[in-house]
Amino acid sequence: xxxxxxxxxxxxxxxxxxxxxxxxxxxxxxxxxxxxxxxxxxxxxxxxxxxxxxxxxxxxxxxxxxxxxxxxxxxxxxxxxxxxxxxxxxxxxxxxxxxxxxxxxxxxxxxx
Amino acid sequence: xxxxxxxxxxxxxxxxxxxxxxxxxxxxxxxxxxxxxxxxxxxxxxxxxxxxxxxxxxxxxxxxxxxxxxxxxxxxxxxxxxxxxxxxxxxxxxxxxxxxxxxxxxxxxxxxxxxx
Numbered sequence: 586x587x588x589x590x591x592x593x594x595x596x597x598x599x600x601x602x603x604x605x606x607x608x609x610x611x612x613x614x615x616x617x618x619x620x621x622x623x624x625x626x627x628x629x630x631x632x633x634x635x636x637x638x639x640x641x642x643x644x645x646x647x648x649x650x651x652x653x654x655x656x657x658x659x660x661x662x663x664x665x666x667x668x669x670x671x672x673x674x675x676x677x678x679x680x681x682x683x684x685x686x687x688x689x690x691x692x693x694x695x696x697x
Numbered sequence: 698x699x700x701x702x703x704x705x706x707x708x709x710x711x712x713x714x715x716x717x718x719x720x721x722x723x724x725x726x727x728x729x730x731x732x733x734x735x736x737x738x739x740x741x742x743x744x745x746x747x748x749x750x751x752x753x754x755x756x757x758x759x760x761x762x763x764x765x766x767x768x769x770x771x772x773x774x775x776x777x778x779x780x781x782x783x784x785x786x787x788x789x790x791x792x793x794x795x796x797x798x799x800x801x802x803x804x805x806x807x808x809x810x811x812x813x
Contacts, residue, residue: 688741
C-alpha cells in the first residue's frame with residue numbers, strides 16, 4: 586500500500602503547548618497535504634507542500650517535508666482547545682489519476 | 698455561497714435495499730470523489746470522476762455504483778451487494794486545470810449510513 590502513516594495515533598496536550606504530528610510515506614510524491622477533521626464532519630484542507638519545498642508556514646501551522654526520509658511533520662504552535670480534531674496527511678503521486686492517498690490520522694486532544 | 702453539500706446527514710438501510718447518497722457542488726470543479734471512512738482506518742477511495750460521463754473505480758468499489766451525468770452532481774448508490782455498508786461516507790471535489798491532475802480536495806459534511 587502507498588498509504589501514508591501518521592504518528593502518533595493519538596496525542597493529548599494542554600492548551601498553549603505545541604503539537605507535533607508526523608507522517609511517513611513509501612514512494613516518491615508530487616506533493617503532500619495535511620487535512621483536519623472535526624468529529625463527525627468533513628475534512629478541511631490545511632496546507633500543501635510540494636516535493637521541492639522543505640518547509641511551509643500558515644498561521645500557527647508549520648509543515649516540513651524530508652523527501653530523503655519520506656516523511657513530513659505538522660507542528661501546531663500555541664494550541665487551543667478548538668484545535669481538537671483528527672489530522673490526516675495525504676500524498677499525491679501525480680499522474681493521470683490525480684488521487685490522494687490518505688493516512689489513518691492523528692487524533693489530537695487539547696485540554697483547556 | 699459556494700461549497701459541497703451531501704444529503705442526507707443520516708441514512709438507514711434495510712437488508713437487501715439499495716440506497717443513494719447525494720453529492721452536489723457549485724464550485725465548478727471537474728473532479729469528484731467518494732470516500733468511505735471507518736473508525737481508525739482513515740479514508741478509502743470508492744469511485745472518482747474527472748469529467749462528466751466518465752468515472753473510475755477506486756480501491757473499494759465492489760458493492761457500490763456511481764453516475765456523473767452533470768458536472769455538479771456525483772451520486773453514490775450503495776447496493777445490496779455491499780455486505781458491510783455501515784460507515785461514514787465523504788464526497789469531495791477538486792479543480793483540474795488542463796492536463797494537470799487535481800490536487801487539493803474540498804470535502805462535503807458527510808453522510809452516516811446505518812444498517813437496520
